[in-house]
Amino acid sequence: MKKWQKKLSYIFEHHVETTSSEYHEALHVSYSQGRYQLSTENAIYSFGDLYTNYFQAFEQINLDNRKVEKVLILGFGLGSIPMMLEQFFGKKYHYTAVEIDEEILYLAHKYVTHELTSPIETICTDAAFFVQQCDEVFDIVCVDLFLDDIIPDTFQKQDFLLNVKKLIAPKGILLYNRLALTKDDKAKSEAFMKNEFLPVFPKGRYLDVDGNWMFLNE
Numbered sequence: 001m002k003k004w005q006k007k008l009s010y011i012f013e014h015h016v017e018t019t020s021s022e023y024h025e026a027l028h029v030s031y032s033q034g035r036y037q038l039s040t041e042n043a044i045y046s047f048g049d050l051y052t053n054y055f056q057a058f059e060q061i062n063l064d065n066r067k068v069e070k071v072l073i074l075g076f077g078l079g080s081i082p083m084m085l086e087q088f089f090g091k092k093y094h095y096t097a098v099e100i101d102e103e104i105l106y107l108a109h110k111y112v113t114h115e116l117t118s119p120i121e122t123i124c125t126d127a128a129f130f131v132q133q134c135d136e137v138f139d140i141v142c143v144d145l146f147l148d149d150i151i152p153d154t155f156q157k158q159d160f161l162l163n164v165k166k167l168i169a170p171k172g173i174l175l176y177n178r179l180a181l182t183k184d185d186k187a188k189s190e191a192f193m194k195n196e197f198l199p200v201f202p203k204g205r206y207l208d209v210d211g212n213w214m215f216l217n218e
Contacts, residue, residue, distance in 0.1 A: 013037075016111075021103035023147060029078075029107060036111045038078045038104070043149040045104070046078035046112075053212040054142065055084055057175050060207055061216075063089055068139040072167060073097045074127040075144035077104065079112040079120070086118050095120040096138070098130045128154050131163035139169050143176040151178065156192055161200040168217060174201070176215040180208070189213050 013032040020026055028039045038046040068091070073081050076099035085091045095118060099105050102124050113120055123130065127145055141164060145155045154160060168174055178192065179185040189206075197204050197215055206213040 019103055019107070021101050023101045024103070027103060027107065029111065036078055038107060040148045043146055045146070046080040046108075051077075051080040051084070053177055053209040053214060054081055054144070054175065055088070056209040057207055057214040058085065058089060060209075061173060061175075063091060066139070066173070067171070068093055070136070070138045070169075071095050071140045071142065072136075072138040073142045073144065074130070074164075075099065075142075075146065076108060076122065077144070079108045079116070081142055081144075082116055082118050082120055083112055086116050092118045093140075094118070096136070097122045098127050099124060100126050128160055128163075131160065131167060134167055136167065137169040137172065138167055139172045141168050141172065141174045143174070149179065156196060158196050158200055161196060165200055165217070174215070174217040178213050178215065179211070180213040181211040186213075 013030050016029040016031055016036070018026055018028050024040055026041060030037045030039070032047075033050060035047055035050055037044060044051070063085075071081070071085075071093045073095060076097040079097070082093070082095050082097075085093060097120055099108075099122065105122050105124055108122070143155070143164065145151055164174065176197075178189045180189050193204070193206065193215065201217040203218055204215060205218070206215045
């Protein structure tokens, strides 16, 4: 974007392109407040550092007091997580990014990842399959798995969480993003915590982050 376009984006949102994929009828890329945004009909998938649920979570877990080298991202979007960690928190980690939608990965590389210096390995596959097969461990595991505004049932079950658990390094941290905007969202997230999350992560808790709950393993 040119400088004048960036300045104008703080007044007017600029539509960049709309595309579709096997998994999404419409994927909208726009430029707003100096950042690229990826959205579907009912959800924002990425918005740079204004993807505030993760931004606020990173602020609260105090990254400066953690030894972090490798980060796993399940559900990549346009790459808001590495973007905010590098450009706003001053962290340069090694990222493994898993995204099932090839079109989303294309958009991420087109608009965002080329601006970053952190190494990012992107893998186009189902996150459920990846966590079954992966034998690495990571210092931060981010689970951000939505189709529009719905988390598929597969990713809300203990089997999936057990597979994720084995990928978390000793003293590593899990950040699992869920909606908590409405009364119904909160009821579903409370049931998830009681029935699925705590049996796998008995010391688990959540952070209330701008209409979402971020579940932590510690």
